[in-house]
Amino acid sequence: MNTLIKNVTALLPDGAVSVVNIAVADDRIVSVGETPENFQAEKIIDGTAHFAIPGFVNAHTHASMTLLRSYADDMKLMDWLEQMIWPIEAKLRSDDIYWGAMLAAVEMIRSGTTAFADMYGPDMERVAEVVETSGLRGVLSRGLIGVAPDSEKKLEENAALYKNFHGAANGRITVMFGPHALYTCPPDYLRKIAAKAQELGAEVHIHMSETMGEVENCIKEYGKRPFAHVASTGLFDNGTLAAHCVHLDDEDIDLIKEYHIRVAHNPGSNMKLASGTAPVPRLLEEGICVALGTDGTSSNNNLDMLDEVQLVALLHKVHTLDPLAVPALTAVKMGTEYGAQALSLHDVGRLQVGNKADIVLFSMHGAAWTPCYNPVSLLAYSAKSTSVNTVMVDGRILMENGELKTLDEERILFEAQKVADRLTK
């Protein structure tokens, strides 16, 4: 299908903002600027007074956990996990995983997210089903906990997920291995995962150095800091997406560079859980790929990537006392282009010829966008994701003028609440 987005204010890869036409043939952008004479549009979208950006990439989340939004907040981490989250998670069924991910898909599309890196399970094939149906791009991993009695089974599930879904849905689904963290995965288990990932050519998605306690315990137990410890198991050898990376020293940063590890920074979650502030300006200066994630809605409490763009721009200014830290354009790129890189999504994350047509249009009508001197500033510092009104992934329209095209939103909201009612009955 050929689609033409006419007269839209677009964020170009070099950071410039320009009014252009964007032509899309099947799943790719074929022109940005003047439309080729021979281009026959089957559908025309009027982009007037809209701001087009590459879709947001949520580089770290646990989609089905949206079912637990507002279930437990303002608690200490271990009380929260042990008394609230783990007991209720134990009640989750396969259909719950499905409806939780469906609710997440509604929220992501509505707020302009076109791709997400998910770590959860069991039943991750139900999340794959949601990715397939919704039209989103999903990088799925089965959360692997080595200290659980069924750790081998989990690893097999992750391998099966890879074999069955990696590259599925026109490449919209890819699969990574999902070792939860070094404190839930003993070294032998990490080595097994590394070997299996190596065998299949799969990458790894893992929580790293989220809390100070994790770093201290790692040193105590293994005599090494987390990155050195995990590197020694071979887990980083095949490509790694590392979530959080809050507590880092020079040695950690050297290892991140050496292994070309991509970082998923989660400012909202790190703030809410009081985990600490990741050294993001330093990582960016070092040339490390730093993307943004929402984490799960139990620690955020939404999947709104524009919130994360705004938070990353604000948090690091006040943390470093430098008003020039993480300027607006950098924050937006972290939420889009760098996210695509972090997830190994090729030809995604930039509005340029040859790239996949993952495009989000914000309506620039309304007070938060007025007056308009600088759309990137307005996006990063003023707008709400509710001004997203059209979303395209792989050239397919998932939302148009605020209407979801692939999902039955009312049914999904109803089913998600029904699950929540059952879980807390």
Place this chain on the structure above:
Amino acid sequence: MNTLIKNVTALLPDGAVSVVNIAVADDRIVSVGETPENFQAEKIIDGTAHFAIPGFVNAHTHASMTLLRSYADDMKLMDWLEQMIWPIEAKLRSDDIYWGAMLAAVEMIRSGTTAFADMYGPDMERVAEVVETSGLRGVLSRGLIGVAPDSEKKLEENAALYKNFHGAANGRITVMFGPHALYTCPPDYLRKIAAKAQELGAEVHIHMSETMGEVENCIKEYGKRPFAHVASTGLFDNGTLAAHCVHLDDEDIDLIKEYHIRVAHNPGSNMKLASGTAPVPRLLEEGICVALGTDGTSSNNNLDMLDEVQLVALLHKVHTLDPLAVPALTAVKMGTEYGAQALSLHDVGRLQVGNKADIVLFSMHGAAWTPCYNPVSLLAYSAKSTSVNTVMVDGRILMENGELKTLDEERILFEAQKVADRLTK
């Protein structure tokens, strides 16, 4: 006029959430819970699946500056002021002050703000006009700069504003004196303001201890920290709303308590300008009234109080590394009840019998409110202000089902952009 809000999920003053009917007669709440038998409603609002809270109180802003939204960002403070903000502000005309405040009014009503403390000028009577027309509650002060050649004239303007507007519009307009800051107001000028405020019985709205540089310079110049210095001029004697209060020591906090100073904390602005992190949990522990403000849109860049509620809840957790700091309910109270106290708005800020009917309804439909285990958590950590759909001030409906009732939104957006185009021509 008698209005009945039926079957609404309401946040009660004790923090409980309950489904109730709220009856409003003229400008006051006359019942919360069961409706009195003799109550005759002329208008009924169906509150089903809506969350009612007292309207947000924006305790510190510069409303007409909305005209400068996105004009200059990601700059160092003095470069930003000297090269960008002051030159463009010098071009502002009386009509610009009006349209800027009108744009602010649209944004505030849409995002659930019912009262605001404004400091700007000249032509603050044009802002009073906007308060009158819009139906909002406004606490106005003329920004006073003693180092300017027309400092006496400014002071007279503030006194005239007080005489002409304090208590106007059924009490919806009140007036304070607005000394900008100790570094723009020499001690003699502060003494003059104090004397004039004392004479009229007016309170004072001032920026205090926003940056470390301000504190250091004050000590260098006057041999005292800011609160001790300003206290010595008598400025705090008649009631004070102090914006920012970022850099405080024990002596400052003692003076804040001694003079019953109310603090307007501006997390978004303090983060964006890299001013620092105010010791909010400590201030709250000390029993000090800490409200929330957006500051102007040049340093935020919006007037969205729900953003500030979310930021105050997140920022202080990560800053103190305490996940229990500023829990959801406290954050919401800072944005509502404590705001009303900070602005000396009597009988405002709580949904209780006898209070002014300043009520905001959020639609709880949609992913960000689903599932619903805890509406206060959803409000503080997940929702967007765009889910505000009905706003009432003094018993009058300013927005119903997303439609503004007192303002011509399209005209205002158009005029605001026109002003911006002229300013940058």
